[in-house]
Amino acid sequence: MRHKPIVIGVTGGSGGGKTSVSREILAHFPNAKIAMIEHDSYYKDQSHLSFEERVATNYDHPLAFETDLMIEHLNELIAGRPVDIPIYDYTQHTRSEQTYRQEPQEVFIVEGILVLEDQRLRELMDIKLFVDTDDDIRIIRRIKRDMQERGRSLDSIIEQYISVVKPMYHQFIEPTKRYADIVIPEGVTNTVAIDLINTKIATILGK
Numbered sequence: 001m002r003h004k005p006i007v008i009g010v011t012g013g014s015g016g017g018k019t020s021v022s023r024e025i026l027a028h029f030p031n032a033k034i035a036m037i038e039h040d041s042y043y044k045d046q047s048h049l050s051f052e053e054r055v056a057t058n059y060d061h062p063l064a065f066e067t068d069l070m071i072e073h074l075n076e077l078i079a080g081r082p083v084d085i086p087i088y089d090y091t092q093h094t095r096s097e098q099t100y101r102q103e104p105q106e107v108f109i110v111e112g113i114l115v116l117e118d119q120r121l122r123e124l125m126d127i128k129l130f131v132d133t134d135d136d137i138r139i140i141r142r143i144k145r146d147m148q149e150r151g152r153s154l155d156s157i158i159e160q161y162i163s164v165v166k167p168m169y170h171q172f173i174e175p176t177k178r179y180a181d182i183v184i185p186e187g188v189t190n191t192v193a194i195d196l197i198n199t200k201i202a203t204i205l206g207k
Helices: 018-028 051-055 067-078 135-149 154-179 191-206
Strands: 006-012 034-038 083-089 094-102 107-111 127-132 182-185
Touching: 006 018, 006 154, 006 191, 018 034, 018 107, 018 127, 018 191, 034 067, 067 083, 067 107, 127 154, 127 191, 135 154, 182 191
Parallel strands: 006 107, 006 127, 034 107, 127 182
Antiparallel strands: 083 094
16 A cells, blocks of 8 residues: 655745755655655746836736645655656746646655745645744845856846845745744754754655
8 A cells, every 4th residue: 555655845935944944854865766856847837927016016916926836746656657847948938838747755845934824734744844044044045046047147136135135024924934843044054954854854755
């Protein structure tokens, strides 16, 4: 009889260390069937908009995501069926024409700034984590990432952070901390919390 896969939600502010925590968990189980699904893959297609309109999109608002599709895909994966997940093009600010095939796994890490915001997503999760990192650390990490990986200018990153990212964090993301089973201060450097989570996952996998 096939067991239901473990679904772990990992959230927190942009630049807070969600991805690092998720990758640390992935690395701890190299022989398990485990995969990460990013909420960012489900940013809405914006090919019908001009480039200027796409750039102006508020990417930290729940309406920026096609969460219905993510929920549909997770339900398919939980049922043991593969799905084709969208790939987002950050340079063009819209969904690319490519997808990638995700096969069913024993563990799924669902990562993103708003994965605990939608009750339907929360109800699919067995473990919910909130990575809690100070604002100043998050903005520094975001500047480095967006300049190096997404080709953005310093001025545009700072303007977006002040006008959109920070207020959206306090309006939509920080309030989801109350839904978390575990709050992880300072992310991946909190080895005690990471070890506890890995032990819990190992216990579930061993049943």
